[in-house]
Amino acid sequence: MVEEFWNIPHGVVNGFYxxxxxxIVIFVLGFWxxxxxxxxxxxxDQELKGMGPLALIWxxxxxxxxxxxxxxxxxxxxxxxxxVMLVGIMWGMLALFLGTTGRTINYWFVPWLKGGIWYLFSFxxxxxxxxxxxxxxxxxxxxxISKPERMVKSTQDGVLLGLLFLATLTGFLVEGARIAVLNPxxxxxxxxxxxxxxxxxxxxxxxxxxxxxxxxxxxxxLLAFSFIAYVPFSKYEHMFAxxxxxxxxxxKSKKREIPKDWVYQDEILRRKQERQNSVDVKPSA
Amino acid sequence: xxKTPFDFLEGLTKKxxxxxDACTRCNECLNWCPVQDVTDDPNISPPARLHAYxxxxxxxxxxxxxLFPSKQVSDEELKGFKDSLWKCALCGTCGEVCTVGIxxxxxxxxxxxxxxESALGCPEALEKxxxxxxxxxxxxxxxxLTNKYKIWMPDDIELADQAEIGFYEGCGCTWDAPQxxxxxxxxxxxxxxxxxxxxxxxxxxxxxxxxxxxxWSIMAELANHMVKAFADKGIKRLAVSCPMCLDIMxxxxxxFYGEELPFRAMTTAELxxxxxxxxxxxxxxRAEETVTYHDPCAMARPFMGKAVLDAPRKLxxxxxxxxxxxxxxHGTVSRCCGGSAGERVVNSDxxxxxxxxxxxxxxxxxxxxxxxxxxxxxxxxxxxxxxAPNPVVEQWRAVEDPLRINDLTQYLAALL
Amino acid sequence: xxxCKVHLEGFTPEEKEILDTxxxxxxxxxEEYDGKLIMNYGSGELxxxxxxxxxxxxxxxxxxxxxxxxxxxxxxxEFGKKQA
Numbered sequence: 001m002v003e004e005f006w007n008i009p010h011g012v013v014n015g016f017y018x019x020x021x022x023x024i025v026i027f028v029l030g031f032w033x034x035x036x037x038x039x040x041x042x043x044x045d046q047e048l049k050g051m052g053p054l055a056l057i058w059x060x061x062x063x064x065x066x067x068x069x070x071x072x073x074x075x076x077x078x079x080x081x082x083x084v085m086l087v088g089i090m091w092g093m094l095a096l097f098l099g100t101t102g103r104t105i106n107y108w109f110v111p112w113l114k115g116g117i118w119y120l121f122s123f124x125x126x127x128x129x130x131x132x133x134x135x136x137x138x139x140x141x142x143x144x145i146s147k148p149e150r151m152v153k154s155t156q157d158g159v160l161l162g163l164l165f166l167a168t169l170t171g172f173l174v175e176g177a178r179i180a181v182l183n184p185x186x187x188x189x190x191x192x193x194x195x196x197x198x199x200x201x202x203x204x205x206x207x208x209x210x211x212x213x214x215x216x217x218x219x220x221x222l223l224a225f226s227f228i229a230y231v232p233f234s235k236y237e238h239m240f241a242x243x244x245x246x247x248x249x250x251x252k253s254k255k256r257e258i259p260k261d262w263v264y265q266d267e268i269l270r271r272k273q274e275r276q277n278s279v280d281v282k283p284s285a
Numbered sequence: 286x287x288k289t290p291f292d293f294l295e296g297l298t299k300k301x302x303x304x305x306d307a308c309t310r311c312n313e314c315l316n317w318c319p320v321q322d323v324t325d326d327p328n329i330s331p332p333a334r335l336h337a338y339x340x341x342x343x344x345x346x347x348x349x350x351x352l353f354p355s356k357q358v359s360d361e362e363l364k365g366f367k368d369s370l371w372k373c374a375l376c377g378t379c380g381e382v383c384t385v386g387i388x389x390x391x392x393x394x395x396x397x398x399x400x401x402e403s404a405l406g407c408p409e410a411l412e413k414x415x416x417x418x419x420x421x422x423x424x425x426x427x428x429x430l431t432n433k434y435k436i437w438m439p440d441d442i443e444l445a446d447q448a449e450i451g452f453y454e455g456c457g458c459t460w461d462a463p464q465x466x467x468x469x470x471x472x473x474x475x476x477x478x479x480x481x482x483x484x485x486x487x488x489x490x491x492x493x494x495x496x497x498x499x500x501w502s503i504m505a506e507l508a509n510h511m512v513k514a515f516a517d518k519g520i521k522r523l524a525v526s527c528p529m530c531l532d533i534m535x536x537x538x539x540x541f542y543g544e545e546l547p548f549r550a551m552t553t554a555e556l557x558x559x560x561x562x563x564x565x566x567x568x569x570x571r572a573e574e575t576v577t578y579h580d581p582c583a584m585a586r587p588f589m590g591k592a593v594l595d596a597p598r599k600l601x602x603x604x605x606x607x608x609x610x611x612x613x614x615h616g617t618v619s620r621c622c623g624g625s626a627g628e629r630v631v632n633s634d635x636x637x638x639x640x641x642x643x644x645x646x647x648x649x650x651x652x653x654x655x656x657x658x659x660x661x662x663x664x665x666x667x668x669x670x671x672x673a674p675n676p677v678v679e680q681w682r683a684v685e686d687p688l689r690i691n692d693l694t695q696y697l698a699a700l701l
Numbered sequence: 702x703x704x705c706k707v708h709l710e711g712f713t714p715e716e717k718e719i720l721d722t723x724x725x726x727x728x729x730x731x732e733e734y735d736g737k738l739i740m741n742y743g744s745g746e747l748x749x750x751x752x753x754x755x756x757x758x759x760x761x762x763x764x765x766x767x768x769x770x771x772x773x774x775x776x777x778x779e780f781g782k783k784q785a
Contacts, residue, residue, distance in 0.1 A: 033348040034306065040346075041299035048299040056299075068386075075384040078313050150315035152327045152336070157310055233349055235336075241307035242385035248300055249386030253591050258539040263296055263398075267505045272543035275509065428722040435719050437766045460723060463765040667702050667763070669744040670726045682728065682744035689753045690702070695762055 004107045006178060007213050016221055023225040030232030031240070044262035047248060056244075063243035074246055081138075089135035089164075090239075095128035119189045126175075126190040129168055136165035156234055163230070167223035170216045176200045177213035291363065291403040293341045301395055304387045305339040308332050314379035314389075319621035320372055323638035329369040331379040331389055337366055338396065367400055371408050372635060374628040375496055376621035377586035391536075391588060394496060401499030408498075408631045410673075415493040415630075416500055423507075425493040426460045433484045437463035442470050448480040450556065451520030451548070455527035456489050457660035461670070465660055468695030469526050469553045475701050476557075476565040486514045490530035495537060497627035508541040516547050523548050524556035526694070528583035528593070528659050529625060536588035551593075552584060553694055554658055558596040561603055570700040571606035577652035578609065578693070579643065579666075580619035581659030592617050597658055597693055604700055612650050620646055622657075624665035634677035640665045641681055648687040658693040666690050702763045703748035708779040709738040712771045719767050739782070740768070749780050 005013050035053035043049045051059065063069055072090070076083035099121065106113045113121055139161045142148065176196025179187045187194045200209060231237065294302075310332045315321050321330055341358050344350045370393060377390035401407045407416070415425035422429055436459055452473055454466040473479040481487070491507045494500045515523060525531040534550045560566040578601065584593040594616050601609045614620050623629075623639025643666065647655045657663065664670050667690050671678045712720070720738065724731045732739040743763065752761050758772045772778075 029348065037294075037342070037347060038299055038302045038306075040294065041297050041302040044298040045300045048303075051299065056303075072384075074386055075311070078382060078384055082311070148312055148316075150321055150325070150327060150330075151312045152310055152315070152330055152332045154310060154336070235308065235310055237306045238309045238385060241303045242309065245300075245304045245307035245383075245388070246386035249380070249383070249388055252388060252589060258545065259298075260540075262298065262540065263501065264505055264541070268541055268543050271505055271509050275513075275543075426722075427725070432719050432722060435715075435767060436723055439766055440770075463723075464762060467766055668729065668742060670728050674727050678728070685745045691754075691762070699762065 003178075003182075003184075004103070006182070007210055008217060009214075012214070012218065019221070019225050023229045026229040027232060030229075031237075034232055034237060034240075042262055044259035045248065046257045046260065047251060048244075049261075057240070060240045060244055063247045064239075066243065066247060068246050068250060069243035074249075082142075085135040085138045088131035089139075092128040092131035092135065095124055096132065099125040099128070119186055122186050123189040123191075126192050129171055130192045133165065133168045133172070136161050136168065140165060154235075160227070160230065160234055160236055163223055163227045167220060167227055170220035170223060172196045173200070173216045174213055174220050177209045177216065180204075181206060181209050181213070291358075291399070291405060293338070293358075294346050296399060296402075297395060300388070301392055302342075304389075304392055305335055305342065307385045307387055308335040308339075309385060310336070311384050313382055313384050317378045317382045317618065319374060319376060319378065319623060319639045319642065320635060322642050323635055324372070329372050331383075331387075334366070334369055334396075335387070335392075337362075337369075341366075363405060367405060367408075370396055370400065371627060371631050373626070374582075374621050374623055374636070374639065375626035376582040378582070378618060378621065381586050381617050390586065394499075397496070397499030398501050399499075401501075407500065408627070410630050411498040411627050415627075416498045419489055419494050419503060423488040424456045425489055425497075426456055428460070430484050430487060433459045433487070434481075436460070437467040439467060439471065442474050445478040445480045447519035448478045449519065449521045450477070450479040451515060451518055451523040452479055452481050452553070453487065453490075453515075453523060453525045453530065454481070455525065455530040455660065456493075457529070457664075458526045462660035462663035462667075462692065464695045465526050465658070465663060465692045468692055468698040469524065471698035471701065472553075472557055472566065472694055473524070473560075476560040480518050480520065482514050482518065486510075490525075490527070490533050491537065492527075492529045492533045493627070495533060496529070496625075497630070501537070504537055504541040508538045512538065512542050512546055520548050522556055522559075523550045524553045525550055526553045526658075526660070528552055528581050528587075529661065532583040532587050535590060552596065552658070554584075554596040554600060555593055557694070557697075558599045561600060568604045568697065568700045570604075572604050572700055573606045574654060575608040575610055575652045576601065576654045576656055576696075577612050577647060577650045578615070579612070579622070579647070579655055579657040579662060580615055580617075581657055581662050582619070582621055582625060583659065585617050585619045597656075600693070600697060601656070604697070610650060610652055612646055614646060622659075622662040622665045624661035629661075629665065629671055630673070633671045633673045633675045636665065637669075637671065637675070637678045637681035640669070641684065644684070644687060647690075652688060654689040654691060654696070656691055656693045656696055663692055667692075702743040703746050703752060704744055705740045705742040705748050705761075705764065706781050707740050707748075707750075707758055707764075707772065709740065709768065709771050709775070710736075710777070711774055712738070716767060716771060723765065723767075740764070747781060750778055 032053060035056050038056055039052045072083050072086045075086055143158060143161065172192060173196060175190065175193035177200050179193055179197030180201035187197060204212060312332065314331045315327060318330060327333055344355055344358060373393055375390055375393055380387060380389035383389065406412060418425050418427045424430055450473065452469060458466040488507060488511060491504050494503055525534065531550055531552055539545055557566060578597055580594060586592065598609060601607055620643045621639055622643055623636040628636045669682045720731060729742050732741060750758055752763055754762060756762060758778060759769065761769065
C-alpha cells in the first residue's frame with residue numbers, strides 16, 4: 001500500500017512543502033510573465049487573434065494532445081531514435097506529473113490508490129520513470145559522447161538534461177532504498193525500483209539504507225524543484241510553445257487567411273479607402 | 286521613413302514570440318543549413334539566432350530582466366546579430382526540417398525588417414544597390430524600365446492587349462536571366478493569347494527590397510500599383526516566372542493591398558501545366574536524355590500555400606523521350622543555390638560556396654542536364670555572375686560545369 | 702555554360718544602349734575595342750562557337766535575344782581576348 005513520507009522526519013516534510021510552494025510561485029510567475037509577453041505580440045495571425053494569456057495556455061494544452069505534437073511527428077520524420085527518446089521523456093514526464101497529482105489527491109483528499117489500482121499505478125510510474133531516465137541518458141550521450149557534427153554549444157542544455165536525469169535517478173535510488181528496507185508486496189510491480197532495491201540491499205545494511213533513503217529523498221526533491229522552477233526561464237519553455245509553432249506550420253500549407261492587423265496599417269487602410277472612393281465616383285456605364 | 290531606436294518587441298507577432306520560445310536546440314537544422322555547409326559556424330545558425338534574440342527580449346521586456354538586470358544589449362551584439370541575419374540566404378530549409386515547425390523564413394524576414402526600420406539599417410550594399418535603385422527606377426537594377434522587354438522579347442511574339450492569361454517576367458529574369466523570360470513567352474505564345482504589362486508599368490515585385498534589404502515601407506504603394514495594373518489588363522491567371530516574386534505576391538501583396546488579389550498568381554510552371562491539361566500546349570520534339578530538376582527554394586518552401594513540386598515534373602514528363610530523375614535532396618528539402626535575398630551581394634563568397642555544394646549534389650546524379658526555374662539559381666549556377674569581385678567567386682567560376690544547366694522554360698521552348 | 706567571349710559587331714546604337722543596361726556586374730562587363738564589343742558571359746572553359754547543347758552562336762540559347770539578333774546578322778566570328 002502507498003506509504004507517504006516514510007522515513008522522512010516532520011521537519012524535512014515541512015521544508016519540502018515550503019520549497020514546493022516557493023517553486024510553484026516561481027514557476028507560475030515566470031510562466032505567466034512569458035504568457036503575458038506572448039499575448040503582447042501583434043495579431044497578424046488569425047489562429048491566435050485576440051488571445052490573452054489564458055487563451056494561449058489553453059491552446060498550448062489542447063495542441064499538446066494533438067496528433068502532431070503528442071507523437072512528435074515532425075521529429076520522427078527526421079530521426080526515429082530521437083523521436084522515441086523524446087516521446088519517452090514527454091509521456092514519462094506527463095505520467096509522473098499526473099501520478100504526483102494523483103498521490104497528492106490520495107494523501108490529502110480522497111484515498112483512491114488501493115489494491116489493484118495501486119499496483120497498476122505503481123507499475124506505470126515505474127516505467128514512466130525509466131522512460132525519462134533512458135531518454136535523458138540518450139540526450140546526454142548524444143550531447144557529450146557521440147556529439148553531432150554540428151551543434152550549438154550551450155551550458156544550459158547540459159544543466160537541464162543533467163537536472164532531469166539526476167532527479168529521475170535519485171527518485172529510483174529513493175524507491176530502491178525503501179523497497180530494500182520494507183520489501184513491500186507491490187515491489188514486484190515496480191521492476192526498476194525493485195532492481196535498484198536488490199542492488200542497494202546487497203551493498204548496504206538497514207541503518208545505512210535509512211540514511212541513504214533520507215539523503216537521496218532530499219536531493220531528489222531539491223533537483224526536481226530546481227528543474228520545475230527553471231522551466232519558464234530556460235529552453236524547456238518549448239514544452240508549452242512548440243506545439244503551437246508546429247500547429248501553425250502545418251496550417252501554412254493549407255489555405256490561410258492573409259495576415260491582418262499588422263505593420264503599416266494606417267497606410268494600407270488609407271490606400272484601400274482611396275481605391276474604394278475612386279470606384280464609387282466612377283460614372284456608371 | 287524615420288529611423289527609430291531598436292525595440293526588440295515592437296512589430297513582432299504572437300506567433301513569432303511563441304516561436305522564439307519553441308526552439309529546442311535539437312540542432313537538426315544545422316545539418317541542412319546551406320550556410321552551415323560552407324561556414325561550419327554554429328554561432329550564425331538558426332538556433333543561435335533564435336536564442337540570441339530571445340535573450341534580448343528577456344533582458345528588456347520580462348520580469349526576469351527587471352528583477353535581475355543584466356547589461357544592456359550592446360551595439361556590438363546587435364551588429365553581430367545583424368551580420369548573422371544577412372549571412373542567411375532565406376532558403377527556408379531550417380523551417381522545413383524544424384522538428385517543432387518554427388516558420389523561420391518569415392521570422393528572418395521580420396527581423397530584417399526591424400533592422401531596416403531602425404537606426405541600424407540594412408547592409409550598405411543593399412541600401413545603395415537594390416533599395417536606392419527602386420526609389421529611382423522602381424526596379425532593383427540601375428536602369429529605366431522602358432527598354433526591358435527588348436532584351437529578351439523575340440520578334441515573332443505578339444502580346445494581346447487584354448487577356449485572361451498574363452505573364453509577369455520580374456526584374457531578375459529581365460536583367461539576370463533573360464533566357465527564362467524568352468522561354469516562357471515562347472511557350473505561352475504557343476498556347477494561345479496572353480498579355481503582359483507595359484514595361485513602364487511592370488515594376489519590381491518588392492522581394493529584393495523587402496527580403497533583401499528588409500524595407501517594407503515601399504510595399505503598400507507597390508502592391509496597389511501592381512495589382513491595379515494586372516487587373517486593368519483583364520488578367521485572371523497570372524504566371525510569374527520568378528518564384529520569389531510569386532512568394533512575396535502571395536505573402537505580402539494581399540496584406541499590403543488590403544484584400545485578396547483579384548487574380549490567381551502562380552508559377553510559370555504551374556500555369557503551363559494547366560495549359561498542358563487543357564490541351565493547349567504540346568511538345569512535339571523528342572529529347573533523348575536524362576535530366577534532373579532542382580526545386581528552387583521559393584517553390585519548394587513557399588511562405589504560404591503548398592510547395593510547387595509536381596508542375597515542373599509534369600511538364601518534363603510530357604516531353605517525348607525525356608527521362609527525369611531526382612537528386613538525393615529534392616522537393617521540400619532541395620538544396621539552396623546560395624543566391625537569394627541579398628546573399629550574392631552581401632556575402633558573395635558564402636554564396637559561391639553554397640552554389641558549389643549544389644553542383645556537387647547534381648554531379649552525383651547521372652543526368653546530363655540539370656534544369657531549374659528561378660532567375661537567381663540561373664545567375665548563381667549558369668552564368669555564375671556575382672556582384673562583387675572575390676577570390677572565392679573567381680575559383681568558383683573557374684570550375685568546369687559537371688553537367689549542362691538550364692532553365693526549365695527555355696529548355697521546353699526548344700522542344701515545341 | 703561555357704565562357705562566351707564572342708566578338709560583336711554591326712550593332713545599332715539602340716542595341717548598344719540595351720546591351721549597356723545588361724552586362725553591368727563586374728564579371729560580365731562587355732569589353733569595347735575598335736567599335737566592337739567582346740562578350741564576357743558564363744564561366745569556365747572558353748566557348749569556340751558551339752555551346753554544350755551543340756548550338757552555334759546564332760542559335761545559342763544562353764545568349765539573350767538582343768545579342769542573338771546581332772549574331773544572326775553577323776558573318777565573321779571571333780572568340781577570346783582582343784588582339785594586342
